[in-house]
Amino acid sequence: MQDTQTLRPHEVAVDAPLPADATLAFIGHIETPWPRRADCPRQGRIDGPDCTIVVAPPWDAALAGIEAFESLEILYWLHLSRRDLVLQNPSHGDSARGTFSLRSPIRPNPIGLSRVRLIGRGGNRLTVRGLECVSGTPLIDIKPDRCQFTPFAGA
Amino acid sequence: MQDTQTLRPHEVAVDAPLPADATLAFIGHIETPWPRRADCPRQGRIDGPDCTIVVAPPWDAALAGIEAFESLEILYWLHLSRRDLVLQNPSHGDSARGTFSLRSPIRPNPIGLSRVRLIGRGGNRLTVRGLECVSGTPLIDIKPDRCQFTPFAGA
Numbered sequence: 001m002q003d004t005q006t007l008r009p010h011e012v013a014v015d016a017p018l019p020a021d022a023t024l025a026f027i028g029h030i031e032t033p034w035p036r037r038a039d040c041p042r043q044g045r046i047d048g049p050d051c052t053i054v055v056a057p058p059w060d061a062a063l064a065g066i067e068a069f070e071s072l073e074i075l076y077w078l079h080l081s082r083r084d085l086v087l088q089n090p091s092h093g094d095s096a097r098g099t100f101s102l103r104s105p106i107r108p109n110p111i112g113l114s115r116v117r118l119i120g121r122g123g124n125r126l127t128v129r130g131l132e133c134v135s136g137t138p139l140i141d142i143k144p145d146r147c148q149f150t151p152f153a154g155a
Numbered sequence: 156m157q158d159t160q161t162l163r164p165h166e167v168a169v170d171a172p173l174p175a176d177a178t179l180a181f182i183g184h185i186e187t188p189w190p191r192r193a194d195c196p197r198q199g200r201i202d203g204p205d206c207t208i209v210v211a212p213p214w215d216a217a218l219a220g221i222e223a224f225e226s227l228e229i230l231y232w233l234h235l236s237r238r239d240l241v242l243q244n245p246s247h248g249d250s251a252r253g254t255f256s257l258r259s260p261i262r263p264n265p266i267g268l269s270r271v272r273l274i275g276r277g278g279n280r281l282t283v284r285g286l287e288c289v290s291g292t293p294l295i296d297i298k299p300d301r302c303q304f305t306p307f308a309g310a
Binding site: 027 | 167169171173174175176177178179180181182192198212213214216217218219221222223224228230238240241242251252253254255256258262263264265266268270285293295296297298299301
């Protein structure tokens with residue numbers, strides 16, 4: 001956790017320990033042009049720079065058919081984020097907003113979610129545009145964009 | 156895990172144990188009209204039935220300001236799903252597709268993601284439309300829909 005422990009005015013942290021109700025397995029990582037969190041843009045842009053999603057074995061086999069989609073939803077673990085704020089003051093203003101009315105990386109379960117454009121695939125590596133996370137961010141999931149997806153599923 | 160352990164033709168499971176790289180805290184639960192997984196629709200519909208998102212304390216305080224958004228992204232834990240398939244055959248066809256080219260609930264990290272319309276709020280309960288999950292599904296996160304959100308964040 002690299003956040004400062006200093007709260008901004010009007011921010012509120014909870015001090016109850018977070019339960020560990022389920023576990024996540026990192027299935028790869030994301031390479032971006034931004035080595036530090038301070039370098040990251042606030043939101044990804046579909047016309048932003050190329051980034052690379054690297055899917056580790058055995059999960060690379062689950063990429064079969066991914067080329068059919070122009071647009072993907074990427075879930076990743078915001079490993080540098082504190083998790084204890086319920087009210088945040090990201091704009092340094094004179095009030096704070098609830099965590100669930102922000103897309104801040106600080107959340108009880110710090111999962112980042114971006115819609116990206118799939119540029120290409122080489123083996124277990126996807127080139128995409130639209131991310132904003134720090135390089136080295138752990139990968140959690142890849143889904144076809146819901147707007148493009150006709151469901152086969154329900155299994 | 157309530158999935159049958161029987162694979163359909165062309166499906167492939169991995170048998171390596173999943174590492175526990177990070178932990179999730181359930182922050183509430185979701186109440187829907189569907190008590191069993193077999194009852195759930197394959198995709199949520201914005202004109203579907205009302206569902207209720209219940210945010211447990213202390214995280215209910217993080218709902219401050221949520222009423223400003225008509226549309227939210229909801230992340231939840233698909234607690235009934237197996238996690239070990241890399242190729243799936245949801246349509247019972249003569250081939251299988253990679254897990255990451257499906258929105259099936261079966262994934263290495265079974266996180267469900269739906270875009271919902273916010274109908275109303277009463278305290279720690281949100282009435283929404285657009286979900287498809289079984290009643291009792293654990294809640295992981297609530298984010299303002301990215302299409303409606305002007306970033307304040309980056310903190």
